[in-house]
Amino acid sequence: MPVVEFNIKELEKLTDKTLTKKILEEKIPMLGCDIEHIDDEKVRYEVFPNRPDMLSQEGFARALRYFFGLDKGIPDYKTKKSSIKLNREKVKARPNITAAAIKNIELTDETLRSLMQTQEKLHKTLGRKRRKLAIGIHDLDKVEPPFTYKAVKPNKFKFTPLNSDQELTLEQIRKKHEKGKYAEILKEHKKWPVITDKNEQTLSFPPVINSKTTEVTENTENLFIDVTGTDQETIERALNIIVTSLKDRGGEINTVKVEGLGERPYLEPEEINIDLEYINQMLGTDFRGEKLKKHIEEMGYDFKGKIGMSYSEEKTILIPPYRTDIMHPIDIVEDIAIRHGYDQFNTELPTVATTAKSDKEMEKKEKLKEIIIGYGYQEVKNMVLTNKQNQFTKMDQEPAQETLIELENPLDKNHSICRNKALPQLLKNLSNNQHVAYPQKIFEIAKCLELDKESYNKVKTTEKLAIAKTDTQVNYNEITALLDSFMKNLGFEYNLKKTKNPAFMKGRRAVILQQGEEIGKLGEIHPKVLNNWEIEKPVIAMEMKIDKLL
Amino acid sequence: MYKLTKEGKKYLTEKELPEKQLVKKLQEEPRSIEELKKELNNLDIAVNWGKRKGLIEIEQGKVKLLKEPSSYPEEEALKLIKEDKEKKVNSEEIQRLLERKLVKEIREDVVKKAKNQIKGKGQITHLTPELIQTELWKEAKFKEYNIKALGKKKHPGKKHILTHYVNKIRRIFLDMGFQEKTGPYVESSFWNFDALYTAQDHPVREMQDTFFTKKPEKAELPDKNTVKNVKKMHEEGYEDSKGWGYEWSEEEAKRPVLRTHTTSLTIKALKEIETPAKIFSIGRVFRNETIDYSHIPEFAQVEGIVAAEEMNFKNLLGYLEEFYNRMGFEKVRFRPGYFPYTEMSVEPEVYYEPKEEWLEMGGSGIFRPEVTRPMGIDVPVLAWGLGLERIAMLDPDVMDIRDFYCNNDLELLRNKQIKLE
Numbered sequence: 026m027p028v029v030e031f032n033i034k035e036l037e038k039l040t041d042k043t044l045t046k047k048i049l050e051e052k053i054p055m056l057g058c059d060i061e062h063i064d065d066e067k068v069r070y071e072v073f074p075n076r077p078d079m080l081s082q083e084g085f086a087r088a089l090r091y092f093f094g095l096d097k098g099i100p101d102y103k104t105k106k107s108s109i110k111l112n113r114e115k116v117k118a119r120p121n122i123t124a125a126a127i128k129n130i131e132l133t134d135e136t137l138r139s140l141m142q143t144q145e146k147l148h149k150t151l152g153r154k155r156r157k158l159a160i161g162i163h164d165l166d167k168v169e170p171p172f173t174y175k176a177v178k179p180n181k182f183k184f185t186p187l188n189s190d191q192e193l194t195l196e197q198i199r200k201k202h203e204k205g206k207y208a209e210i211l212k213e214h215k216k217w218p219v220i221t222d223k224n225e226q227t228l229s230f231p232p233v234i235n236s237k238t239t240e241v242t243e244n245t246e247n248l249f250i251d252v253t254g255t256d257q258e259t260i261e262r263a264l265n266i267i268v269t270s271l272k273d274r275g276g277e278i279n280t281v282k283v284e285g286l287g288e289r290p291y292l293e294p295e296e297i298n299i300d301l302e303y304i305n306q307m308l309g310t311d312f313r314g315e316k317l318k319k320h321i322e323e324m325g326y327d328f329k330g331k332i333g334m335s336y337s338e339e340k341t342i343l344i345p346p347y348r349t350d351i352m353h354p355i356d357i358v359e360d361i362a363i364r365h366g367y368d369q370f371n372t373e374l375p376t377v378a379t380t381a382k383s384d385k386e387m388e389k390k391e392k393l394k395e396i397i398i399g400y401g402y403q404e405v406k407n408m409v410l411t412n413k414q415n416q417f418t419k420m421d422q423e424p425a426q427e428t429l430i431e432l433e434n435p436l437d438k439n440h441s442i443c444r445n446k447a448l449p450q451l452l453k454n455l456s457n458n459q460h461v462a463y464p465q466k467i468f469e470i471a472k473c474l475e476l477d478k479e480s481y482n483k484v485k486t487t488e489k490l491a492i493a494k495t496d497t498q499v500n501y502n503e504i505t506a507l508l509d510s511f512m513k514n515l516g517f518e519y520n521l522k523k524t525k526n527p528a529f530m531k532g533r534r535a536v537i538l539q540q541g542e543e544i545g546k547l548g549e550i551h552p553k554v555l556n557n558w559e560i561e562k563p564v565i566a567m568e569m570k571i572d573k574l575l
Numbered sequence: 576m577y578k579l580t581k582e583g584k585k586y587l588t589e590k591e592l593p594e595k596q597l598v599k600k601l602q603e604e605p606r607s608i609e610e611l612k613k614e615l616n617n618l619d620i621a622v623n624w625g626k627r628k629g630l631i632e633i634e635q636g637k638v639k640l641l642k643e644p645s646s647y648p649e650e651e652a653l654k655l656i657k658e659d660k661e662k663k664v665n666s667e668e669i670q671r672l673l674e675r676k677l678v679k680e681i682r683e684d685v686v687k688k689a690k691n692q693i694k695g696k697g698q699i700t701h702l703t704p705e706l707i708q709t710e711l712w713k714e715a716k717f718k719e720y721n722i723k724a725l726g727k728k729k730h731p732g733k734k735h736i737l738t739h740y741v742n743k744i745r746r747i748f749l750d751m752g753f754q755e756k757t758g759p760y761v762e763s764s765f766w767n768f769d770a771l772y773t774a775q776d777h778p779v780r781e782m783q784d785t786f787f788t789k790k791p792e793k794a795e796l797p798d799k800n801t802v803k804n805v806k807k808m809h810e811e812g813y814e815d816s817k818g819w820g821y822e823w824s825e826e827e828a829k830r831p832v833l834r835t836h837t838t839s840l841t842i843k844a845l846k847e848i849e850t851p852a853k854i855f856s857i858g859r860v861f862r863n864e865t866i867d868y869s870h871i872p873e874f875a876q877v878e879g880i881v882a883a884e885e886m887n888f889k890n891l892l893g894y895l896e897e898f899y900n901r902m903g904f905e906k907v908r909f910r911p912g913y914f915p916y917t918e919m920s921v922e923p924e925v926y927y928e929p930k931e932e933w934l935e936m937g938g939s940g941i942f943r944p945e946v947t948r949p950m951g952i953d954v955p956v957l958a959w960g961l962g963l964e965r966i967a968m969l970d971p972d973v974m975d976i977r978d979f980y981c982n983n984d985l986e987l988l989r990n991k992q993i994k995l996e
Contacts, residue, residue, distance in 0.1 A: 057911035059922075073913030074778075153776060258820060298815075307919075307941070307955070309887035353816040353944055359911075359919045362888060367909045367921065374893035377752075377883045379853045383745065384755040391742070398732040405983040406735050408873055409760060409833075409859065410786075430761065432833075433787040436863060436872050443760070443833075454983040461985045462728055472859075474760060476791055482831060483791035484761040 026071045027146045028061055029085055033068055035135055039086030039273075042093055056092045057363055075350040077151045077262070081143035083270035084347060088325070092364070097322035099345045102269060102292040107279040109249070110171035111220075118214035119231060121257045122174045124283055125268050125290045126165055127248040130276035137243065143270060147263050151349075152232075155207050158254035158263050159232030161220070163239035165247040168222040172249070176216035179208075184219075184227035186234040195219075195230055207233045220251055248276070262349040264290050269347045294327065294343035299354040302337040307358050309373060310365075311336070317361070324360040386488075389575045390470050393490065396514055400507060402466040402492060407450035409472065410440035415449050419557040421527040428475040430484060447471035447491035448528075448568040452550070455495050456558045463562065464496035470571065488575060489545075493566040501533040501549050504565040508537065508547060515574060521547075528554050537569050545569025576681040576709060577661050577669065579653060583677035587653045593621035595647055598630055601640035608636055624675075653677060681709055730989045737875065737979055739993070740967055741857050744877055747901045748855040753879060756856045758840025763794035765828040766839040769805050771916040772945040774819045775827045779835070779915075786833040786861050786872070793829045801846070802828075804949035816945050833861035836960065837878045838916070846950045851883035857963065868975040875963035877937075886955040888919055888941065895923045895939055895959055902966070904936070912938050916946045917958065927969065934969075937961025 037044050049068050054060050058079065059071040070085070078084040090096040111124045130136075144160045152158040179195035186198055193201065195217050199208035210232060211217050220228040227236040231253040241248065250267060252260040268278050268290050280288040305311055312320065318332045327343035344351050351357065362370070394404060410432075417424040425445060435441035444450065447469055454467055470490050477485035492507065505521065512519045521535040526546055528534075534548030547567030555564065579587065586592050591599075596615055600606060612618050622638065625631040631638055649672060652664045656678055661669070672678040689705035698718040699706075706712040734742075745755065768780055779785065796802050802825070804813075812818030834840075837856045844854055857877050864870045881894060892909055899907045904925035912922035917940025924933040939959030947956055964976055972991060978984050 054910055057913065074915075075913055150778075153778065157776065256821065306885075307887055309889035352812070352818070353918075355918045355944060362919050363911050367892075367911055370889055370892055370909075372892040372896045373889040374897050375883075375886065375890045377851045377853060377881060377886075379752045379754070379851055381749040381752045382754040383749055384757050386757070387745070387755065394734060394738070398734065401730075401732040403730070403732050403985065403988055404735040404738060405988070406737055406980055407983065408871075408980045410861070410872060429790065431789045433789040434782040434863065436786075436865070440872060454985075457982055458985040461989075462730070465985060466732065467983070467985070472760065481795040481797075482759055482761050482763060483794055484759060484831075486759055 026059075026074065027080055027150050028069050028071050029080060029082065029142065029146065030067060030069045031082060031085070032135070033066060035082070036068070036086060036089075039082065040089045040093070041095065042089075053089065053092075055363070055366060055368065056088060072146075074150060075356075077147060077349060078266050078269075078347040080146035080150065081266060081270040082139040083273040084143075084266060087269075087273060087347075091323050091325045094323055096325075097319070099294055099325065099327045099343060100269075100272075102272060102278065102346060104278045104280050104288075104290065104292060106288065107281065108170070109165075109279070109281045111251075111281050111283045112171055112173045113284045114173065114175040116174060116176045116216075116218045118176060118211045118216065119218045119253050119255065121255060121260050122251060122253045122283065123257070123260050123264050123286065123289045124172075124249065124251045124281040125264055126279035126281055127250065127268065127271045127276040128165075128279050129246060130248065130271060130274060132241070132243050132245055134243065136274050137241070139274075140241075140267075140271070143267060147266065148232075151259060151263055152254070155232040156210050157256060158252055158260045159207075160263060160267060161229040161231055161235050161251045161253075162241055162267075163228050163235060163249040163251075164241050164245045165249040166245075167239050168226055168228055168249070169224055171223055172228060172251075173221050174251075174253070175219060175221070176214075177219050178215070179211075179217045182217075182219060184230070185237045186230065187237050187240060188234075189237065195233075198230065198233060202234060204234045218253060249281075261289070261291060265292060265346045266349070268292075269345075290346075292346040294345060295351070296329070296341050296343055297351060297354060297357065298339055298341050299357055300337065300339050301335070303354060304358050304361060305336065307355065308362055308365075308370075310370075312361065312365075320361045320364045321357070324364050326357070326360075386575050390488070390571075393515075393571065393574065394468075394470065396511060397468045397490075397492065400466070400510075402468045402494075405451065405454050405467045405469050407444075407447075407454070407469060407471065408440070409443050409474070410436065411444045411450065412439050412441050415439075415453060416442065416444060416446060419452070419554065420446075420449050421551065421554055421557070425475070430474045430476065443474040444471065445473050445475045446568060447473060447489040448493070448566055451491050451493040451566065452554070452558045452560065452564070455493060455564060456560050459561060464494060466492075466494045468492040488571050489568055490571045491566070491568040493550075493564055495560065495562045495564045497562055499549065499563045499565045501565060504547050504549075504567055505535075508567060517574065519544075524548075527551060537567070539573060544573070576683075576686045577656050577672075577678045578681055578708070578710065579657055580676055580679050583653055583672070584657075586677065587650070587657060592624075592647055592649055593617045594624040594628065594630060597621035597625050597638070598640060598643055601631065601638060602643070605634075605637040605639035608633070608638060611638060649675070649677065685709065733988065733991070733993070735979075735988065736970070736973070736991050737963065737967060740963055741875065744857060744902070744963070745855075747898065748879060750901070751853070751897070753853040753855040756840055756844045756854050757858060758834075758837070758843065758856070760833055760859065760861070761788060761791070761794075761831050762834040762839045763796065763828065764830045764832055765794070765796050765802070765805070766843055767832050767834050767836070769809065769823075769828045770801075770842050770946070770950070771838055772808065772819075772943055773915045774809065774821065775824060776821070777915060782863070784863050785835050786863055788831045788833070791831050794831045796825065796828060801949065808945050808949050812945070813948055814944075816948075818945070833873075835862055836860050837876045838958070838960065841878055841880050841958070842946070842950065845880065845882055845947075845952055845956065848882075850952070850954050851881075853879075853881050853883075855879045866977065866981070868977065869968070871964070871976050871980060873980070874976075876960055877963055878958070878960040881957040882952060882954055884954050886941070886957050891919075891921065891939060891941055891957040891959075894957060895921070898959070899923060899925050899936065908933065912940070914938055914940055916943055917941055918943045921959075923959070929969075929971075936965065 062069040072079045183192045199205045229235045254260040329341040430443035520538040524536045529548030537545040550564040652668045689709040689711045693715045806823045809823040860876045906926035910922045912920040920940040942956040
C-alpha cells in the first residue's frame with residue numbers, strides 16, 4: 026500500500042494543530058491509515074486504496090482537520106473561467122485527457138516536494154503505474170495556449186525532455202531516457218501521444234516525460250496540468266485531487282476548455298441518497314438529528330436540507346469532488362462509524378442459533394495421523410509449490426508433463442509447479458536434517474494436485490500419505506510391516522506387487538494395491554536417489570493415496 | 576529343575592488341595608453336588624481326585640465320604656520342591672504333580688544358562704528371563720546404575736506445531752457453533768476476485784501479487800445467472816450501487832489462480848447455504864512474496880463468517896472480541912481498515928502481554944452489498960480472517976517462518992514443548 030511521508034512541523038502547519046506523539050500514533054490511525062514509521066521529525070502513514078485524496082499531504086491534512094472537528098462541510102472550490110483551450114486529435118494509444126490551470130501559487134520547497142509526491146503516488150495507485158492515468162504539471166508561462174493533444178510518429182517527433190540536454194525522438198526517449206520504460210505502455214501503437222502549444226513547442230509526451238521547457242521551479246507562478254489515460258472518470262478524479270490540493274496551498278483554480286468535454290475541472294459535488302434507518306441498522310446505533318448531521322459534515326460531506334428526529338427518512342448527501350470512493354450508501358455509513366470512532370462502539374455478541382459441524386475429512390485425517398504418530402513418526406509440513414528438479418529429476422523420474430500444474434509467473438525457479446507427490450519433499454527434509462540425531466522418522470499428509478479435465482477448475486486434488494525413516498541401517502521389511510499394521514488397524518485389505526520404480530532399490534520395492542488399484546509404492550530408496558539428495562544414510566519410505574481411506 | 580506353578584503355590588499356602596477341602600466338607604454327612612458347588616470353587620477337580628484316590632463316591636447326586644486319609648503326599652512333595660529339595664521327592668510323585676500342573680519343569684539348558692550367569696563374584700548387569708524363572712536371582716548381585724544418568728535420547732512422534740494451532744482454532748469455532756468448510760487450492764479468478772467485487776484492474780490481480788497458472792489455462796465459470804449478476808455489478812452497479820464502471824471481461828474471470836484467500840470458498844459456500852449460517856475454514860493460501868524469515872509464498876488462513884438477519888457493526892466487533900478472547904488474547908481493540916469486499920472494514924489488534932504491545936491480528940468487515948447481492952444473499956455477512964503463522968510466530972522458539980514449511984527443522988519439531996491448554 027502507498028505511504029505518505031510528512032515533516033511533522035509541516036503537518037502541524039497544514040492542520041493548525043499541535044500534534045503530540047500520542048495523537049500521531051494512536052488518534053490518526055483511527056481515521057483509517059496505518060502508521061508505518063515515526064521519529065522526532067518525520068512520520069509516515071500507509072494510505073488505504075479507497076482514499077487516493079489522502080495521498081497528497083494537503084488532502085491528508087484536510088481529512089485530519091475534519092477528523093479533529095476543525096472543519097465541516099465541503100469547502101468552496103470556486104473556479105475561475107480562463108481562456109485556455111485544449112484541442113484534441115484522435116489519440117488511439119491513450120484516448121482520454123483532461124486539464125486545468127492553477128494561477129498565483131507560491132511554490133515553496135515544501136509545496137513542490139508535496140506536489141511531486143502526490144503525482145508519483147497517484148501514478149502508482151489510481152494510475153496503475155501510469156497505464157490508467159498520468160499527470161503532467163507544467164509552467165504555464167513558458168508556453169502559449171491553445172494546446173493540442175495529438176498522436177505522432179515515435180521516430181520522427183523530437184523534443185528535449187526533462188533531465189536531458191538534447192532533442193530526442195520519442196523512440197530514442199524510450200530507449201535511452203530513465204523514464205523510457207513507461208513507453209512500454211504504448212508499444213502496441215504506431216503513433217504516440219504528445220501535447221504541444223500554439224507554436225509547436227512540446228509540453229509533454231504522456232505518460233512518459235514532460236519537456237524541459239515547462240519545468241516547474243520555485244519561481245513558477247502559474248501551472249498547467251494535464252491528465253491523460255484510458256478511463257475518463259479516473260483521470261477526472263485524479264485531476265480533482267491535484268487541483269483541490271493546490272487550492273489548499275493558496276492557488277486559484279482556473280478552468281481549461283477541453284475540446285469535446287467543456288470546462289474542466291468539474292468540481293460540482295455528486296449526490297447520493299441514503300435512508301437514515303440504513304445507517305443505524307448497519308451500525309447497531311440510534312444516531313439521529315443534529316448529532317448524525319454533525320457526524321456527516323465532519324467527514325467533509327454536505328447535508329442537503331434539514332434533519333428531523335425521524336429514524337427512517339431518505340436524505341441526500343453531497344460528496345466533495347476529491348472523494349472518489351463513494352459507490353454505495355454503505356461507504357457513507359463507514360465514514361460515520363469512523364467519525365464516531367471505532368473505539369467508541371460497544372461490542373455486542375448476538376445469539377445466532379446454528380449447529381457446529383466439523384469437516385469429516387479433516388477429522389479422519391487427524392485420526393490417521395494419530396496412528397502414524399503411534400509408530401514414533403514426526404509430522405512435517407511442506408510447501409505445495411516446488412520444482413521439477415525436486416519432484417522428478419532427483420527421484421530419477423521423468424516429469425509428468427501432461428498432468429502437471431505449472432505457474433504462469435513463478436516466484437523463482439525453485440517454486441514453479443504444484444506438487445503431485447508428497448515423498449520428494451520428505452527426502453528434502455531428511456537432506457536438510459542430517460545434523461540431527463538418528464533415527465529420523467517423519468511423515469506428511471499432503472494435498473497433491475494434478476490436471477483434470479472433468480472438474481470446473483481443471484484440477485484434481487488427491488490426499489497422499491508419505492512416510493520415511495532413515496538410520497545408519499534400515500530394513501525393507503520394516504516398511505512393509507508398518508504398512509501392514511496401518512492397514513489392518515483400519516480394516517483395509519491390500520496387496521503388494523513387484524515394480525520397476527527407479528527411485529527404489531531392485532528387489533526392495535513394491536507397489537501397493539487396494540482392490541486391484543495401484544494406490545502407492547514403498548521400498549528402500551535407491552542409493553542414486555540418495556546421492557541426488559545428498560542424503561548419507563539409507564532410507565525406507567512409502568507413499569500412498571488415502572482418498573479411499575477417508 | 577522343578578518350580579511350583581501359581582496353582583501349586585496356592586494349594587501350599589492360602590488354600591488346601593481341592594480333594595482335602597472336599598473331604599472336610601463331608602465329615603458330618605453326604606452332601607448334594609448343588610450345595611457343594613456353592614461352597615467350593617473347584618469342585619470338579621476335588622471330585623476327580625477324590626474318586627481317583629478312592630476317598631469319595633457319588634450316589635444319586637450326593638457325595639459320600641469313603642475314608643479320610645492320614646496324609647496327602649502332594650503337600651509334602653510341594654513343600655520339598657519349594658525348599659529346593661526336589662531330589663527327596665520320588666519321580667512318580669513328580670509326574671503326578673506335573674500332571675496336576677502344580678509344578679513346572681525348568682529346562683536343563685535354562686538352568687545351565689542361569690547358573691553360568693551368576694558364576695564368579697562379579698556384579699550382574701542384566702536381570703535375565705533365566706534368572707527370573709529359576710529364581711537364581713536370589714543368589715546374584717546386581718550392578719547399581721547412576722540413577723540420574725540418561726539413556727539414549729528419546730524423541731516422541733508428534734503432530735506438527737501448526738497442527739496444534741489448527742486444531743485449537745477448529746475447537747474454538749466448533750465450540751461457537753460454526754460449520755467447517757474446505758475448498759480447492761486452484762480457483763478461478765471469478766471466485767477468488769470477481770465474486771468478491773475486486774475490479775479486474777485492481778493491483779492485487781497483477782502478477783507480482785498473485786500466482787496464475789499456465790496449466791491449467793482456463794477454469795469454467797459458474798451458472799450463467801451468477802456470472803451475469805457479477806458482471807452487471809462490476810460494470811454498472813445494481814440498485815443503490817454505482818459499480819466500478821468498466822468493461823468486465825469473462826476471459827479474465829476464467830484465469831485460474833492459486834487462491835489468495837479462503838474467502839473464495841466462503842463466498843461459494845454462502846451461495847449454497849441457508850441462513851442463518853456460521854461457517855469457518857482453515858486452509859492454505861498463496862501470495863507472490865519473496866521468501867525471507869517473515870515471508871513465505873504460502874501460509875494457512877483462518878476465516879470465520881456469520882450470515883444472519885439484523886447483523887450489524889457492533890455484532891462484528893462482538894464476534895471478533897469473543898474469538899480473540901478464546902484464542903487467549905484478553906484485550907482486543909479495533910481500527911479502521913480497507914478491503915475491496917468489505918465495508919465497514921476493521922483491523923483488530925490484540926494486546927500481547929509478553930511484549931507489552933498491540934499486534935495487528937488479521938482483517939475483518941461486513942461484506943459489501945456489491946458482493947452479497949449477486950449471490951442472492953440478502954442478510955448482512957460478518958467476516959474475519961487471520962494468518963495462522965502470525966500466531967505461531969509469537970512463539971519465542973520460532974524465529975523463522977521457514978522453519979514451518981521449507982526446513983521442517985527436526986530439532987525444533989521434536990523439542991517443541993507441548994502446552995497442555
